[in-house]
Amino acid sequence: MHESTFLILTALAAQPLHGYGILQSVQELSAGDVKLRPGTLYGALDRLVEQRLIEVDREEAVDGRLRRYYRLNNAGAAALQAQAERLHRHAAAADTQLSRRLGDALSFGTVTA
Template identity: 55%
Template structure:
């Protein structure tokens, strides 16, 4: 894949949608859980990202329901989104492995 790497919030949003469809607030909560609280999405940031992800075909609307007179929209990752997430995860893994190997040289006193 030749696309630019996913930004961390986008990567985490896609990750949050891999196991089940989620609505906006549930995505915010799941991203916080996945990141051990390091990433806290604001609603405006989330919905802008969801719009971009939908436009890129990486997610789609799963369903909508009305809860206490408010519309709740659930999103799910698409096959294209899953492939993109997997490719980015593999890229990050390769980079992390390279960094770990190089840091091992520092710990061994060979730097």
């Protein structure tokens, strides 16, 4: 799963959001590291709807423009949970390897950045 897909699903985990709300949430969740463009977002949303990971929750007219809200469905929640668990395992493996590296450096008296 791509990072942007993971963050979009994460943004929708708590509540339905419209496109601009998703853009803002992704930026917040990633601490500003990921800034999706609207074209990228809407392409991803269409793909996630096709994959049946999210659904259109509702549509409303705001200032003459249609605002579509999306929500995470059960399949999307399961996919997000599986990816989160996978990322946790990988992060733990990285921590273990880094600890070993630090331990080796300490035992030889050399710590380098």
